[in-house]
Amino acid sequence: MIRINNLKKAFGPHQVLKGMDLNIPAGQATGVVGPNGAGKTTLIKTLLGLVKSDSGDIIINNIQLNGNYDYRRQIGYMPQQARYPEQMIVSELLSFIEDLRGDEAVFKEQLIKEFNLEPELHKQLRILSGGNKQKVGATLAMMFNPSILFFDEPTAGLDPRSSFIFKERIQKEKVAGKTMLITSHIMSELEQLVDHVIFILEGEIKYYGRIDDLLKENRQERLEGAIAKMMEEPA
Amino acid sequence: MRVYWQILRNEFQTLFRAKWVLGYGLIFLLLTDTLFRFSGGGTEVWVSVSNIMLLLIPIISLIYGILYIYQSRDYLELLLTQPVNRSTLFWGLYTGISAPLTVAFIIGSALPIGWHGGLASGSASQLFFVLALGSLLTFIFVGLGFVMGLYFYDDKIKGFGFSIVIWLFMAVIYDGLIMVIIFMFGDYSLETSVIFITMLNPMDIARILILMEFDISALMGYSGAVFNRFFGSNLGILVSGGMLVLWLAVPSWVGLRIFNRKDF
Numbered sequence: 001m002i003r004i005n006n007l008k009k010a011f012g013p014h015q016v017l018k019g020m021d022l023n024i025p026a027g028q029a030t031g032v033v034g035p036n037g038a039g040k041t042t043l044i045k046t047l048l049g050l051v052k053s054d055s056g057d058i059i060i061n062n063i064q065l066n067g068n069y070d071y072r073r074q075i076g077y078m079p080q081q082a083r084y085p086e087q088m089i090v091s092e093l094l095s096f097i098e099d100l101r102g103d104e105a106v107f108k109e110q111l112i113k114e115f116n117l118e119p120e121l122h123k124q125l126r127i128l129s130g131g132n133k134q135k136v137g138a139t140l141a142m143m144f145n146p147s148i149l150f151f152d153e154p155t156a157g158l159d160p161r162s163s164f165i166f167k168e169r170i171q172k173e174k175v176a177g178k179t180m181l182i183t184s185h186i187m188s189e190l191e192q193l194v195d196h197v198i199f200i201l202e203g204e205i206k207y208y209g210r211i212d213d214l215l216k217e218n219r220q221e222r223l224e225g226a227i228a229k230m231m232e233e234p235a
Numbered sequence: 236m237r238v239y240w241q242i243l244r245n246e247f248q249t250l251f252r253a254k255w256v257l258g259y260g261l262i263f264l265l266l267t268d269t270l271f272r273f274s275g276g277g278t279e280v281w282v283s284v285s286n287i288m289l290l291l292i293p294i295i296s297l298i299y300g301i302l303y304i305y306q307s308r309d310y311l312e313l314l315l316t317q318p319v320n321r322s323t324l325f326w327g328l329y330t331g332i333s334a335p336l337t338v339a340f341i342i343g344s345a346l347p348i349g350w351h352g353g354l355a356s357g358s359a360s361q362l363f364f365v366l367a368l369g370s371l372l373t374f375i376f377v378g379l380g381f382v383m384g385l386y387f388y389d390d391k392i393k394g395f396g397f398s399i400v401i402w403l404f405m406a407v408i409y410d411g412l413i414m415v416i417i418f419m420f421g422d423y424s425l426e427t428s429v430i431f432i433t434m435l436n437p438m439d440i441a442r443i444l445i446l447m448e449f450d451i452s453a454l455m456g457y458s459g460a461v462f463n464r465f466f467g468s469n470l471g472i473l474v475s476g477g478m479l480v481l482w483l484a485v486p487s488w489v490g491l492r493i494f495n496r497k498d499f
Contacts, residue, residue, distance in 0.1 A: 011498070048316050051498040067495075073318040083309035087252050100241045100317055140313075 001026045001179065002047065002148070007056035009042060016042045018203040019056070024181070024196075026061075026147070029174050031190035031211075032183040033227055034200035040183045041080060043200070044150050047181075048077055061147065073103065076141035080152040082133040086126035090117065090136055093125065097140060105143040114165060115139060130157040138166060142173065149173060151182045155189060167192060187224035197223070199230055206230060238319055239327045246331025256339045259295060263288075263343030271351040278449060281361045284344055285445045288369045293376045293438060294402045296336060300380020301398050303332055305391055312499050325494045329487060333377040337370045344369070364448045368441050371479055375437055378486035385493040405438045430465055437482040440475050 004022040008015070016039045024030055032040045045051040047058060049065060049072065058065040061074055084093055098105045112118060115135040120128060128136070134157045141149060151170075155163040170193050174180065184190050190197065190211075197214060199207040207214060207230060211223055220226040250256045266287055270280040304311075307328075314324055344366060348354055354362060380398060387394030413432060417425055433439045447466045465471040 045499070050312060050315050052496065067321075069320050070318050072316060075316070077316045079309075079312065079316075081309070084313065085249060085307065085310045087249055096241070096245055097313075097317065100238060100314075100319065102237060 001059075001061060002181075003057075003059040004047075005057040007043075007046065007058065008054045009039075009046060009051060010054055016203050017046070017053070020203075020205055022198070022205065022208065024179060026179050027177040028196055029170075029178075029180040029182070029194040030196040030198060031194040032181055032198045032200065033185075033187070033190065035231065038200040039203045040200055041152055044077070044152055044181060044183065048072065048075065048150070073101065073144075074146050075148045075150065076144065076146040077150045078134075078137045078141040078152065078154055080156070082130075082137035082157075084125045084133065084136065086124065088125050089122055090125060090128070091121045093136065094139065094143070098143075101144065103144050106145045108139070108143045111139040111143055111169075114169060115162065116165075131159055131162055134158055135162060135166075138169070142169070146178075148179045149181070151180070153183055153185070155184070155186065187222065187227060191223050199227060201231070238323050242314070242324065242327030243331045243334070246328065247335050250332065250335040256335050259336065260339030260343035262291070263340055264346055267344050268347040268351075271347050278358060278361060281358060281365050282445070282449050285365045285368070285449075288340075288344075288365065288372070289438060289442055289445070290406055292340065292369055292372045293406065294399075296333070296373045296376035297380040297383075297398050297402055298395075299336065300332065300377040301384040301394050302380075303328075304381060304384025304388070305394070308499075315499055321495050322491060325491050329378065329381060329490070333374045336377065337373045340369050340373065341366050361448060365445070368444060371483065372437070372441060375479070375482050375486065378483065378490055381490040382486050382493065385490055385497060388497070405436050409436050409439065426462075430462065434475065434478050437479060440479055440482075444475060 002022065002024040004020055007017050007020040007022075009017040020043065032043065034040055042051055046053050047060065047065075049067075049069065060071050063071040065071065088096070094105070094108060098108070112121065115138065117132070117135055117139065120132050120136075125133065125136070134154070138151075138154065141151070154170075155166060158166060167189070170180070170182075174193070180194070182190065182193060195210060195212075197207070197209070197211050198205055214226050215221065215223065218226040218229050220229065263284070267280065267284055270283050274280055274283075311324075311328075315321070345362065348362075379401065383394050383398045383401075387397070413429060416432070417429065433443060443462060443466055447463065466475060
């Protein structure tokens with residue numbers, strides 16, 4: 001579970017998160033949507049401790065964040081842009097992170113197979129295509145079987161086949177009861193993957209609830225229409 | 236501790252694979268080798284090595300420290316999303332970069348001794364002194380590079396610019412300023428103040444320690460004698476050693492502080 005109370009963050013004069021409150025129960029798959037620069041990535045990075053909040057509380061799986069780090073053992077994160085040390089070989093990177101954490105990567109072989117990464121394992125990351133780097137990122141995020149998963153625009157660089165495989169995998173993780181946060185600009189994709197949605201606009205949560213309810217409220221058939229309508233509404 | 240060693244090991248692997256660290260070692264290897272051939276392996280070799288070292292190590296370490304921060308942003312982010320303490324990560328990276336540079340310098344400088352028939356008698360302590368000083372300078376300037384890289388995280392031009400200015404200031408301008416002061420206030424007895432000012436520049440401290448170690452302060456006339464009296468005394472060695480340690484501790488501490496509070 002993830003609980004956020006009055007979370008604020010400013011970068012210089014720019015207030016990115018303006019007092020967010022959020023309660024995501026364990027096992028819920030949630031989409032995070034909003035225009036560019038709304039604060040989606042900042043929110044996820046704050047939950048990870050990459051960005052330090054100015055004020056407010058974050059509680060993840062009953063652990064209050066205060067500069068501690070061990071809670072990250074329970075989180076898998078796939079960043080927006082997958083870029084890794086260029087000279088490193090894929091298999092080395094995977095085992096380096098394994099050694100670093102000292103955890104067993106239970107799904108490593110399975111994910112490598114699913115994403116068809118075997119032919120890439122002995123290549124340097126420098127020569128990997130963008131899509132294959134994304135797959136390495138997805139493998140890193142999920143191989144330790146964490147209870148919480150963050151995906152920041154996961155399918156942005158993937159070809160249709162990989163994107164399909166990735167979504168299949170997400171469905172599996174969902175069935176397995178993982179708590180998930182997925183940011184995306186592709187609404188149809190979110191409809192497939194999540195039941196709940198958070199709509200962020202200028203650092204504030206404008207909507208948080210079930211997708212079904214959002215569609216009903218806005219009398220729309222599709223998520224895209226409902227979100228577009230909310231974006232148009234004056235703040 | 237395990238996490239620290241993992242990071243350190245990975246840095247060593249990455250750096251030596253990048254080969255240019257080998258090139259860096261090779262520079263010192265060629266230098267020492269050439270000096271051995273020309274001057275026969277006495278004190279002159281180590282004086283000359285230390286002269287080059289005083290200029291080369293600070294700039295290379297500084298630039299590499301800052302370059303590393305700029306080049307590894309994604310790698311840093313990856314590591315920071317793992318269950319890893321920020322301080323552990325910082326020390327792992329800092330020593331993981333300083334140590335391979337130090338190793339390359341030490342091996343490069345010392346290896347030619349092997350095929351030039353060993354050390355001349357009495358130069359073992361000189362060799363040790365030069366290598367220790369070079370290692371210390373490596374750590375000091377990698378630390379400064381880290382500080383600059385972390386402070387100007389999003390403004391590379393500024394970061395590089397200020398780093399080069401820092402080096403230029405310490406290596407060249409600082410001494411020029413001291414000269415100006417001596418010239419302007421030549422009528423007064425300045426030795427004590429000059430010693431004090433010198434203490435604020437790690438490259439100057441290193442330079443003077445080398446002058447003392449090789450006993451060439453006599454070349455500097457009266458000032459040399461004053462320097463010798465101070466730096467040659469136990470107090471002087473203690474103070475200048477202490478200042479170098481301070482130069483090591485302060486930048487790495489500042490770097491750690493920035494790193495711990497930074498938004499990535």
